[in-house]
Amino acid sequence: MKPLNHDQVANSVPQKGFFGHPKGLFTLFFTEFWERFSYYGMKAILVYYMYYSVSKGGLGIDQGTALAITSIYGSLVYMSGIIGGWIADRLLGSTRTVFYGGVFIMLGHIVLAFPGSFTAFLISMVLIVIGTGLLKPNISNIVGDLYTEKDERRDSGFSIFYMGINLGGFLAPLIVGTVGMKYNFHLGFGLAAIGMLLGLIVYVLTKKKNLGLAGSEVPNPLSPAEKKKSFTIIGIAAIILIIAGFIAAQQGALTISSFINIVSILGILIPTAYFIVMYNSKKTTAVERSRLLAYIPLFIAGTVFWAIQEQGATILAAYADQRTILDMGWITIEPAWFQSLNPLFIIMLAPVFAWLWIKLGERQPSTHVKFSIGLIFAGLSFLILIVPNILSEGEGLVHPIWLVLSFLLVVIGELCLSPVGLSATTKLAPQAFSSQTMSLWFLTSAAGQAINAQVVQYFETVSETVYFGIIGSIALVLGFVLLAVSKKIKVLMHGVR
Template sequence: MNSEEIQSPAAKGHPKGLYVLFATEMWERFNYYGMRAVLILFMTKALMFDKVFASNLYGSYTSLVYLTPLIGGYIADRYWGNKRSIIVGGLVMALGEFVLFFCASNYNAGGLSTLLFFSGLGLMIAGNGFFKPNISSLVGQLYPKGDRRTDAAYTIFYMGINVGGAIGPIVCGFLGDTGNVFDFKWAFLAGGIAMLLGVIVQLIFQTKYVVTPEGKPLGLVPKDAPKAMSNPVLIILGLAAFATLMIGMLYVEAKVFSFITYLLLASVLFIAFIIFSDKTLNKIEKERVIVIFIVAFFVIFFWSAFEQAGASLTFFAEEQTQRDLGFVNIPASVFASLNSIFVVSFAPIFAWLWIKLGKKEPSSPTKMAIGLFLLALGYLWIAFGVKDVSASVKVSMMWLVGMYALHTCGELCLSPIGLSLVNKLAPLKFASLLMAVWFLANAVANKFVGILSALYPPGIAEVKKAADAGINLQPILTKQVTPTAEELTKLKDLKIPFEYQSILGFQINSLYEFFIMFVVMAGIASLILFAITKKLQKMMHQDVID
């Protein structure tokens, strides 16, 4: 195909299939981010989980969400194809939301509500594993090789992700996060309906519009796939077994013993062994792979702080942020939409900036170091907002909004840059496996999200709950008084933490210290990445890539 043939379709705009995928992904992200925005509030307010348990469970859930696409992508490539995987994944996710709807309708039903809750989350994890990796891969297949519209197509698709990510928390927040715990069910119902809408769009329009440039349907079952794998009974049994496994893993992680961190570490070491034991890779290729592993390591520090949005930062929005505008009281969960709103607003500016800098444009590792620095700056901003503020005082929402704005700038310096870097540096034969390393880094980070969120200091909610039980919690927290045996029993029954958490021997005594922890973590990671940038550039052998 010559260059004229490649460029000529540009005059016709983008294929309609792109907008089908845009709509499907938008509804799915509405579903996921809307549900995620209220999840930790539902756990602590309705199910009455304490913040430490809820934070760790949240981290385990989101970690598995990033891990299962590795399995779903593998099965789609070899047995089911993208089309079937997207549909079944979407249906399983919708089922998960409806199970959570029934859980929220019976949140005080003891063992039943616990069973429904873990089942709903497990179904969400399983469904996401099949949906997420397959819809993204179809976007590039809509265009001929070398088509200049491909980059713009992914930009449009990325906007779909963020439109859904912005609308979902707003709708689910106003429906479910009303102050009445019985209303949480409407948030889960809205998420389930949104997911079904995405599946319906895909079912109706995929065959006609999601096609190759030659008009052939995309995402069909691989030609060499065993026919037995297309048997509906086997598909349903396989999905049921996979979902049951996810439900069991999540329950064991939360209630029995924590193993996900070790599983993720073993996965990374296994992938590293496979790649570096391959004797066909030359020295340049191996050095590039090392760069990918190093960058992925620093990404863990970024996402483990950034993704506090669904955990500790939701606690902060709920308890310590003045959300009453006079004419409306903004639900705490709605603040989760700020990141997506800022992405849509800032992405064109950053795209223009990199082009405008020309030869002065920073290298990819430098951009990622800048991203970590902006993340640290965001937490420094909010740390100043709560400095010397008591647990009973609510601060202006400008501190939370400003932090999210800085975090989004950091994300735009790191996330798309990192993905592009992996694509550039990965040897062709290990392209998928090294993309798995990127997602594993996200999975590890999300596990740490829960661990770090569990350090969130007791706040207004705990002080008020203790006061209702006749206990003055503040002097107990600051060790001015020692709680009596009766008070200790009451605090344990109410699941109120009466000691501040500590990390590496340092006790977190206030919100200021909690946020400063992230400033130090992201700041040190940023400085180290800045320091080794030139070394990484040499190992990338950019001149060979260009």
């Protein structure tokens, strides 16, 4: 049977029914809203659950280790997206992969909802990592399937979908964070599980009517021979890993510290391998090799940016809990609430930036300049936290406005860098590796958090001025270096702006 083309798939979807958009956007908007509600709700209290003492309902893990585990968890989530994309492309199709992803996520949160050991905690993390890897990259692909290639509503549809992501991310820390911090961590995780359940209910009840054929096809299915080969390789690899893990455990080498180190190394090696394979491939032309070289400094800049941005859920979460005035007299702030600032500022400022780039037109900054601006603002978001530390002489609590300003600055940087990174990736990718290069962009976050797993452990051993000062200065310097070499990068891009 001949595969359907993109327009045929889009035409199978009811094209009116959700603010002038295809009905399927309703299904995907609320599925993603609840998935992000569950994810960010859980993440808002995760680090506290780990390092709070057992008497306070936590696991009593050393704070430095808890911060590192949270970073490793974030890194693995983005790495698993590569596997989720492969499963959808070669085995199941996007719609089925999204469903199974939601089930895994819900099961992970259910495990967290019941008091258990550290082993149960690790099992829950594995389930959520697998589930998020299956769901996250594929639900965005289905959104694209709702529209024909020439449909002018496409960008607007993705903007509405993106709003669902941020609304879920905004509300979750306020609701799940309050319940988890004020009453019981496990009740908070239970709310996250309910959130994912609601997302699955919406998805299952409406997908047949609203999605048509969107995401149903397997784009590049494995042949019987390829299935046999692939499953054999996967099976052998799994057996080797199990045996190696058993031996390491028996020898006392399989520790949390060693696992953190392994994932940190993988976070750097995997994208490096991607670059080497694409650059040396016979399918990559000379111009495409040049553009890949131009992409390397952008990848490094993205990695450093996300390393800082993702510390909002680790270092800044601990800072909110331990160094910030939470009792304001007229209101008592829960430390988890600060996790709502990032999506709140994105909701407020994204339309402003969209208008600004349109207004500037051809006068808007080029790709590498926007990356430089993003890095500089990320650096400033850490450097500004030196000020309250100096004013308080490293002791006592500081006003929450400093954290608010830090989150605001990094969001400004994110709006300069993140959407542009996606766009630059599509422009600079070798034609034979277009999908894999998009996966490479998401690995900037995986690499950044892999680096964080090592870096965040120093937060307790050095002063805040040294910690925020060094990391902020590195980002600031890299931002100006990127500006300095912008002309050379422009030449390597061969006409791509």
